[in-house]
Amino acid sequence: MAYRVGVVGAAGYAGIELVRLLLGHPQFKLVAITSNADAGQKLADVYPAFAGVSDLEFTTHDNPLLTACDAVFLAVPHTAALAAAPGLLKAGVSVFDLSADFRLSDPAVYEAWYNTQHTSPELLKTRAFGLPELFAADLARAAASRAAGEAVLVACAGCYPTATSLGAYPAIQAGWMAEGSSVVVDAISGVTGAGKSANARTHYCSADENVEAYGVCKHRHTPEIEQILGLEDRVVFTPHLAPLKRGLLSTVNIPLAPEVADTLTTEDAVARYRAFYEGSPFVRVLDAGQFPKTSSVAGSNACQIGLAVNGRARMLVITSAIDNLCKGAAGQAIQCANIVLGLDETCGLPLCALPV
Numbered sequence: 001m002a003y004r005v006g007v008v009g010a011a012g013y014a015g016i017e018l019v020r021l022l023l024g025h026p027q028f029k030l031v032a033i034t035s036n037a038d039a040g041q042k043l044a045d046v047y048p049a050f051a052g053v054s055d056l057e058f059t060t061h062d063n064p065l066l067t068a069c070d071a072v073f074l075a076v077p078h079t080a081a082l083a084a085a086p087g088l089l090k091a092g093v094s095v096f097d098l099s100a101d102f103r104l105s106d107p108a109v110y111e112a113w114y115n116t117q118h119t120s121p122e123l124l125k126t127r128a129f130g131l132p133e134l135f136a137a138d139l140a141r142a143a144a145s146r147a148a149g150e151a152v153l154v155a156c157a158g159c160y161p162t163a164t165s166l167g168a169y170p171a172i173q174a175g176w177m178a179e180g181s182s183v184v185v186d187a188i189s190g191v192t193g194a195g196k197s198a199n200a201r202t203h204y205c206s207a208d209e210n211v212e213a214y215g216v217c218k219h220r221h222t223p224e225i226e227q228i229l230g231l232e233d234r235v236v237f238t239p240h241l242a243p244l245k246r247g248l249l250s251t252v253n254i255p256l257a258p259e260v261a262d263t264l265t266t267e268d269a270v271a272r273y274r275a276f277y278e279g280s281p282f283v284r285v286l287d288a289g290q291f292p293k294t295s296s297v298a299g300s301n302a303c304q305i306g307l308a309v310n311g312r313a314r315m316l317v318i319t320s321a322i323d324n325l326c327k328g329a330a331g332q333a334i335q336c337a338n339i340v341l342g343l344d345e346t347c348g349l350p351l352c353a354l355p356v
């Protein structure tokens with residue numbers, strides 16, 4: 001039996017990637033795609049990539065079919081998910097939220113970084129955090145609740161936090177980080193990361209032939225990365241915009257404890273990371289001396305990780321690449337839905353990128 005699913009915000013960049021993946025999913029039947037801006041238009045008229053693939057039409061965001069779904073994906077800006085999730089959950093629909101509204105477990109932290117009130121703090125106590133490789137127990141608990149007939153809420157991790165945390169977590173868990181030090185993260189995103197509407201920074205004329213840092217020392221993904229890694233006030237995160245459509249590369253620098261720096265080799269680090277990610281079908285730890293490219297993951301749900309130990313400077317350098325729209329958004333949300341609905345986590349998801 002196929003599960004009935006819907007996508008709210010389906011005409012946006014993360015939403016349309018959800019549509020692409022869900023139409024090819026063997027266990028999900030996509031029954032509702034919403035966009036107020038494109039309501040009444042056929043999917044293929046708005047995105048010609050779907051010509052001959054689907055006759056679905058966009059409806060307004062209040063489509064009643066949504067409340068008859070098994071699961072709904074919210075690909076909407078933060079605050080819009082705060083408004084939509086409670087009603088869907090009340091109607092018995094499990095919600096996979098791609099926005100930041102339910103990611104931060106402390107509502108005061110959300111309010112400080114997002115400058116808006118959290119209107120459903122009670123949901124933060126039970127929501128699962130949607131980063132399967134690091135929060136498997138959370139998702140297993142959600143799967144058990146769902147199997148017992150409850151609608152569940154999954155707050156999918158953000159794009160920068162996903163690449164950064166998959167890169168950093170095994171080293172921190174291994175205790176390699178120097179006591180009291182901070183992690184320094186420099187990350188680069190393609191322009192689809194900023195959504196469908198252009199602004200002065202993302203307009204073609206600004207973004208083409210240009211790379212720039214933004215949100216320096218104040219980007220809203222900083223507390224999310226700190227929460228995942230358990231490093232309060234110890235992450236320096238600098239995002240950069242680059243002239244790519246898709247792709248996100250995060251370079252994470254972790255200061256090593258002196259005794260670790262004296263003995264750890266890059267080969268040891270690779271072996272440790274491979275052991276950590278054994279059984280995680282989407283994470284690939286590259287051989288020592290190899291580092292990922294965004295083009296090696298574009299269009300796939302993969303995360304590729306490269307590692308180098310710099311003993312001289314007592315630093316572990318990690319580079320981690322994902323497709324911001326896939327493992328950073330739509331693919332990860334479907335991976336979470338697969339787990340919660342009792343399917344294989346890889347079901348319907350691309351394991352590898354277009355090779356050229």
Ligand SMILES: NC(=O)C1=CN([C@@H]2O[C@H](COP(=O)(O)OP(=O)(O)OC[C@H]3O[C@@H](n4cnc5c(N)ncnc54)[C@H](OP(=O)(O)O)[C@@H]3O)[C@@H](O)[C@H]2O)C=CC1
Nearest residue numbers: 009012013014035036037075076077080099193195196329
């Ligand atoms: N782009 C990315 O790489 C990533 C995005 N995300 C998150 O996914 C969400 C969507 O991002 P993205 O696709 O980039 O954004 P877009 O701006 O491309 O699309 C946003 C969509 O949300 C809809 N929307 C806007 N306001 C509301 C509302 N009040 N109620 C319901 N729907 C609304 C829009 O509808 P309409 O068509 O009517 O305008 C549009 O379809 C965001 O929360 C973002 O942070 C997460 C990870 C990565």
Ligand SMILES: CC(=O)N[C@@H](CCC(=O)OP(=O)(O)O)C(=O)O
Nearest residue numbers: 098099100158159189190193194
């Ligand atoms: C390039 C760009 O602008 N990227 C966005 C992050 C992508 C995103 O949509 O954020 P979430 O992962 O929190 O949903 C930004 O910096 O705000």
